[in-house]
Amino acid sequence: MDAIVLQILNGLDKGGAYALIALGLTLIFGTLGVVNFAHGALFMLGAFCAVAFNKLIGLEQVVVDPTKTTAWGTPLETRVPYIEVWLGDTGTTMLNYSVPLSIAFAIPVMLLAGYVMERGLIRHFYKRPHAEQILVTFGLAIVLQEIIKTYFGANPIPQSAPDMVRGAMDLGVMLGFDPGTVVYPQWRIVYLFFSLSVIGGVFAFLQFTTFGMVVRAGMADRETVGLLGINIERRFTLVFAVAAVVAGLAGVMYTPILPPDYHMGMDFLVLSFVVVVVGGMGSLPGAVSAGFLLGILQSFASMNEVKTILPGIDQIIIYLVAVIILLVRPRGLMGRKGVMET
Amino acid sequence: MSIIRRPMNRRSLLKAGAASGLVLATPTIISRSAWAETNFRNDPTNSKTVTFGFNVPQTGAYADEGADELRAYQLAVKHLNGEGDGGMLSTMKPLSLNGNGVLGKKVDYVTGDTQTKSDAARASAKRMIEKDGVVMWSGGSSSGVAIAQQSLAQEMGVVFMCGLTHSNDTTGKDKRRYGFRHFFNAYMSGAALGPVLDKEMGKDRRAYHLTADYTWGWTQEESIANTTEGLGWETVNKVRTPLGAGDFSQYIAPVLNSGADVLILNHYGKDMINSLTQAVQFGLRDKLVNGKNFEIIVPLYSRLMAQGAGENIKGIYGTTNWNWSLQDEGSKAFVKSFGQEYGFPPSQAAHTCYVQTLLYADACERAGTFNPAEVIKALEDHQFDGMGNGPTLYRGSDHQCFKDVLVVKGNENATSQFDLLEVVEVTPASQVTYDPEIFGGELGPYKV
Numbered sequence: 001m002d003a004i005v006l007q008i009l010n011g012l013d014k015g016g017a018y019a020l021i022a023l024g025l026t027l028i029f030g031t032l033g034v035v036n037f038a039h040g041a042l043f044m045l046g047a048f049c050a051v052a053f054n055k056l057i058g059l060e061q062v063v064v065d066p067t068k069t070t071a072w073g074t075p076l077e078t079r080v081p082y083i084e085v086w087l088g089d090t091g092t093t094m095l096n097y098s099v100p101l102s103i104a105f106a107i108p109v110m111l112l113a114g115y116v117m118e119r120g121l122i123r124h125f126y127k128r129p130h131a132e133q134i135l136v137t138f139g140l141a142i143v144l145q146e147i148i149k150t151y152f153g154a155n156p157i158p159q160s161a162p163d164m165v166r167g168a169m170d171l172g173v174m175l176g177f178d179p180g181t182v183v184y185p186q187w188r189i190v191y192l193f194f195s196l197s198v199i200g201g202v203f204a205f206l207q208f209t210t211f212g213m214v215v216r217a218g219m220a221d222r223e224t225v226g227l228l229g230i231n232i233e234r235r236f237t238l239v240f241a242v243a244a245v246v247a248g249l250a251g252v253m254y255t256p257i258l259p260p261d262y263h264m265g266m267d268f269l270v271l272s273f274v275v276v277v278v279g280g281m282g283s284l285p286g287a288v289s290a291g292f293l294l295g296i297l298q299s300f301a302s303m304n305e306v307k308t309i310l311p312g313i314d315q316i317i318i319y320l321v322a323v324i325i326l327l328v329r330p331r332g333l334m335g336r337k338g339v340m341e342t
Numbered sequence: 343m344s345i346i347r348r349p350m351n352r353r354s355l356l357k358a359g360a361a362s363g364l365v366l367a368t369p370t371i372i373s374r375s376a377w378a379e380t381n382f383r384n385d386p387t388n389s390k391t392v393t394f395g396f397n398v399p400q401t402g403a404y405a406d407e408g409a410d411e412l413r414a415y416q417l418a419v420k421h422l423n424g425e426g427d428g429g430m431l432s433t434m435k436p437l438s439l440n441g442n443g444v445l446g447k448k449v450d451y452v453t454g455d456t457q458t459k460s461d462a463a464r465a466s467a468k469r470m471i472e473k474d475g476v477v478m479w480s481g482g483s484s485s486g487v488a489i490a491q492q493s494l495a496q497e498m499g500v501v502f503m504c505g506l507t508h509s510n511d512t513t514g515k516d517k518r519r520y521g522f523r524h525f526f527n528a529y530m531s532g533a534a535l536g537p538v539l540d541k542e543m544g545k546d547r548r549a550y551h552l553t554a555d556y557t558w559g560w561t562q563e564e565s566i567a568n569t570t571e572g573l574g575w576e577t578v579n580k581v582r583t584p585l586g587a588g589d590f591s592q593y594i595a596p597v598l599n600s601g602a603d604v605l606i607l608n609h610y611g612k613d614m615i616n617s618l619t620q621a622v623q624f625g626l627r628d629k630l631v632n633g634k635n636f637e638i639i640v641p642l643y644s645r646l647m648a649q650g651a652g653e654n655i656k657g658i659y660g661t662t663n664w665n666w667s668l669q670d671e672g673s674k675a676f677v678k679s680f681g682q683e684y685g686f687p688p689s690q691a692a693h694t695c696y697v698q699t700l701l702y703a704d705a706c707e708r709a710g711t712f713n714p715a716e717v718i719k720a721l722e723d724h725q726f727d728g729m730g731n732g733p734t735l736y737r738g739s740d741h742q743c744f745k746d747v748l749v750v751k752g753n754e755n756a757t758s759q760f761d762l763l764e765v766v767e768v769t770p771a772s773q774v775t776y777d778p779e780i781f782g783g784e785l786g787p788y789k790v
Contacts, residue, residue, distance in 0.1 A: 003595070071687060168628070
């Protein structure tokens with residue numbers, strides 16, 4: 001039983017990341033009708049916002065000690081972050097909390113990145129076939145990857161969670177299991193709640209604001225909204241930027257779980273597309289539920305008991321589920337009629 | 343004159359057959375003999391330079407390691423051509439090189455990108471051989487890629503000096519006459535780790551393996567499990583994980599309640615960074631199982647990769663081929679040269695690539711030719727010293743180097759960003775030497 005609880009938790013936090021990326025993908029597809037293969041790169045870009053922020057506030061004062069030399073004969077350098085020199089303990093605390101603090105840095109950066117992407121490139125492909133959209137956005141993803149690799153290298157760059165939530169917590173005691181049986185990393189629990197909050201925030205934004213209402217109306221019938229004198233394109237540009245922010249925040253908070261490297265977006269991209277297809281093209285609740293469902297299934301498929309019966313199932317489960325869902329419900333779990341259907 | 347032709351009898355048929363056979367065979371015998379002695383692929387006799395090929399991952403997950411390898415190759419070429427401070431040329435014994443290139447020819451080089459993919463590596467190597475005319479090529483950082491290139495070396499008749507490759511198969515079942523490995527292997531990691539694990543963790547342990555699902559992972563898992571089982575440890579489970587899994591949490595969670603008190607991560611590169619980071623996050627290192635502290639082992643360590651895992655490597659045991667902190671004359675000379683050139687110390691990948699280049703060049707000098715068959719013979723069973731690993735033998739029967747192996751652990755009191763590994767023990771070569779028959783394989787012919 002404890003193993004099952006662990007895998008459910010595992011699936012939930014994995015699903016949280018899938019759901020956040022898939023949510024942005026669906027939002028873009030539902031509003032702009034664009035199949036955005038650069039969305040994984042936005043997740044990666046968000047993660048590197050955390051890295052860049054950490055590097056910025058961690059800029060070091062280099063003091064050369066001429067009395068000591070390195071193994072290769074140059075004077076030894078001692079490095080202390082400026083922020084610690086200037087702010088003392090406050091500086092140390094800021095460095096410790098650099099990942100959550102980098103959210104404030106990532107939001108404007110991702111908004112700008114989304115805006116520039118949409119205005120500069122994507123909008124020229126609205127009326128082009130999906131195949132062309134896929135090619136151009138995939139190309140954009142590769143360009144973004146290579147830019148990041150040029151500046152940050154190919155090796156993963158570790159980011160630490162704040163000390164307060166760095167270790168693991170014994171959830172078993174709270175859930176009535178023996179102590180030490182259900183131990184789970186605290187940051188992953190933080191990530192799960194964070195992803196639920198962001199998802200809730202996006203839904204509330206679309207549901208309870210006038211802007212959201214117009215966007216939803218535009219998703220349902222773009223032409224009529226346009227005839228009412230509303231500049232839906234401008235709003236859709238902002239939707240693209242919001243989707244970029246959602247993917248970026250998912251990336252920022254994922255950095256303590258997975259040391260980011262330039263390729264991390266591609267690793268999530270294919271999975272996220274499967275999530276969107278399983279959830280139903282253009283359906284926001286579908287994307288979220290499919291994200292969590294596939295995360296949990298993937299975790300269960302990795303259990304030794306399951307792999308003993310079905311070897312290799314952990315590597316194909318997501319695609320197997322996608323095939324079954326598409327056979328049984330061709331529009332996905334919550335797909336709307338008419339989306340991607342001509 | 344009779345117009346009646348006599349029927350051919352048996353004797354005349356045999357005579358005619360022998361004569362024709364001799365006539366037909368003569369040019370072949372002459373030409374083959376001539377090829378063996380003077381002609382070989384990319385013979386640089388009529389050129390003022392000799393070209394080496396450096397085929398490393400310049401893109402993909404191992405690009406940083408590839409970049410470090412390339413730095414080492416460039417430094418080796420510099421030293422061979424008599425530039426710089428000479429590096430290990432001042433410590434290498436015996437030494438036939440004299441800093442004026444190889445056999446009087448200046449060394450030139452071309453580079454390629456393996457992308458850490460076997461097909462891309464072979465295509466790049468083939469271009470170097472056919473278009474650039476390399477007499478030797480070298481590179482790492484994956485066993486699958488190294489094995490694929492060794493096969494090509496045998497087909498093309500051009501020597502391949504492996505860079506970083508750790509699978510037993512490279513000099514085991516997939517060994518080739520035209521392939522040579524200086525780097526250690528999984529068997530040696532197990533043999534070196536065994537006594538240290540025995541001393542540090544005792545005989546009554548239960549181990550759980552997470553293994554990268556490809557040739558290197560399989561051979562390392564086998565070697566380490568053989569070692570730990572030899573110590574009396576029980577193997578609880580061996581779980582194969584897909585290469586590049588990213589999030590390993592679903593594989594780590596079952597370890598928690600498996601009854602295991604040791605987790606062995608047969609992962610390298612990004613997989614190692616991710617699985618180790620996540621295992622530490624799951625609190626495994628703080629766990630008490632079977633009355634003992636839970637331990638994690640990473641059998642193959644790399645400083646470059648350790649950097650990616652950050653502070654999670656502290657106190658974790660593993661092995662490495664070489665570390666820049668070694669204090670022998672060869673290591674000091676190399677670290678000084680490399681550090682002055684690039685501003686930071688070399689990685690173990692850089693070290694093995696540098697050494698391989700010098701060893702090949704030295705073998706050419708000793709053989710007095712670039713003819714691969716002769717160079718191979720000069721490398722086989724060659725004994726050398728002063729290159730950072732103590733006295734070393736390039737064993738002729740499998741083209742594997744036998745030298746001391748370092749058992750290391752993540753440094754708990756690092757003094758700099760490079761001071762990540764602490765050498766716990768230097769295991770002597772005699773302790774990691776094995777019978778080549780245990781891994782089988784055939785080297786193949788000298789002449790192809």
